[in-house]
Amino acid sequence: MNKIINTIQQNNTFNLYMHVSPDGDTIGSALALHASLLSMGKNSTLICDDTPAKHYEFLYEKYSIVAPEKAQTAPVSIAIDCADFKRMGRSRLQFEKSPTTINIDHHFSNPSYATYNYVEGHASSTGEIIHELLKQLVITINLEIATYLYTAISTDTGSFSYSNTTPKCHLLACEFIELGIDVARLSSQLMNSRSLGKTRLLSLAISKLELFFDDKIGLIYIEQSDLAALGVRPEDCESIVDYIRDIDTVEIAIFIREMNNNKYKISMRSKLYADVGSIAQVYGGGGHVRAAGCPIAGDFNEIKADLISSAERLLHE
Numbered sequence: 001m002n003k004i005i006n007t008i009q010q011n012n013t014f015n016l017y018m019h020v021s022p023d024g025d026t027i028g029s030a031l032a033l034h035a036s037l038l039s040m041g042k043n044s045t046l047i048c049d050d051t052p053a054k055h056y057e058f059l060y061e062k063y064s065i066v067a068p069e070k071a072q073t074a075p076v077s078i079a080i081d082c083a084d085f086k087r088m089g090r091s092r093l094q095f096e097k098s099p100t101t102i103n104i105d106h107h108f109s110n111p112s113y114a115t116y117n118y119v120e121g122h123a124s125s126t127g128e129i130i131h132e133l134l135k136q137l138v139i140t141i142n143l144e145i146a147t148y149l150y151t152a153i154s155t156d157t158g159s160f161s162y163s164n165t166t167p168k169c170h171l172l173a174c175e176f177i178e179l180g181i182d183v184a185r186l187s188s189q190l191m192n193s194r195s196l197g198k199t200r201l202l203s204l205a206i207s208k209l210e211l212f213f214d215d216k217i218g219l220i221y222i223e224q225s226d227l228a229a230l231g232v233r234p235e236d237c238e239s240i241v242d243y244i245r246d247i248d249t250v251e252i253a254i255f256i257r258e259m260n261n262n263k264y265k266i267s268m269r270s271k272l273y274a275d276v277g278s279i280a281q282v283y284g285g286g287g288h289v290r291a292a293g294c295p296i297a298g299d300f301n302e303i304k305a306d307l308i309s310s311a312e313r314l315l316h317e
Contacts, residue, residue, distance in 0.1 A: 024155025026081035032148035049089035081126035083107035109286030127152020146176040215249035
């Protein structure tokens, strides 16, 4: 942390990188650091391969998020909530051009790929780590920054309902509420707002649900043609895996999204005991014990069979 603080204090231009298919944690954390750097009189650019889902637009309406091809190389690049180098997508090519790189994350599986790495697997979210960083930088947490940090922490804890929710999460939420964040608006925008297209996608996804092994494993597969037919984007698939996990009998939820050229994005969740992170690591992915993912290339039927077989083994461990 001290090396990261010194690097920030001694430099003036930064690129901040979010992971592909950005979620509330990477977006909120990056925005909090971005706003803080600007308040220090420094230059900062937000970079991401993908455009965030529509329900996050209200957060960054005063800022621009640029594609890596449009960004200039900065003396310092900071990856935020990127569990591994590949999570930056094509942005990693720009990231590695910087003389100094920083990796701030909360995934246990993070391999520490930067010049300076601050990885705290016990943190609820990367937003929690960014809060600590800003405190040590003596940044005043104003209403804007509090909104971003609350977004990061609340979304990655499932509105403070997942197993990674800690007393510290609630204490930070209290701090942000005291600063005047609009909890009702944030909850509505982040958790309870969904486009008509995404609603139709959810309906289609549920209709494609498959259950295995006494309904303890649930799986949904969405093809590119499904997204095209409904006029929705890959980011609109973000929460589908949670609907699988929420079925009362399901312990392991598996969501498979077709990308291209026999490549698939896998998202997994577990409810009480299964370590889905161990499956993701086998395929070069990562994440947490209860939430993990990975990209896999190959024959779909073989991939599906292997994932189900791996999940079955976890049920008996």
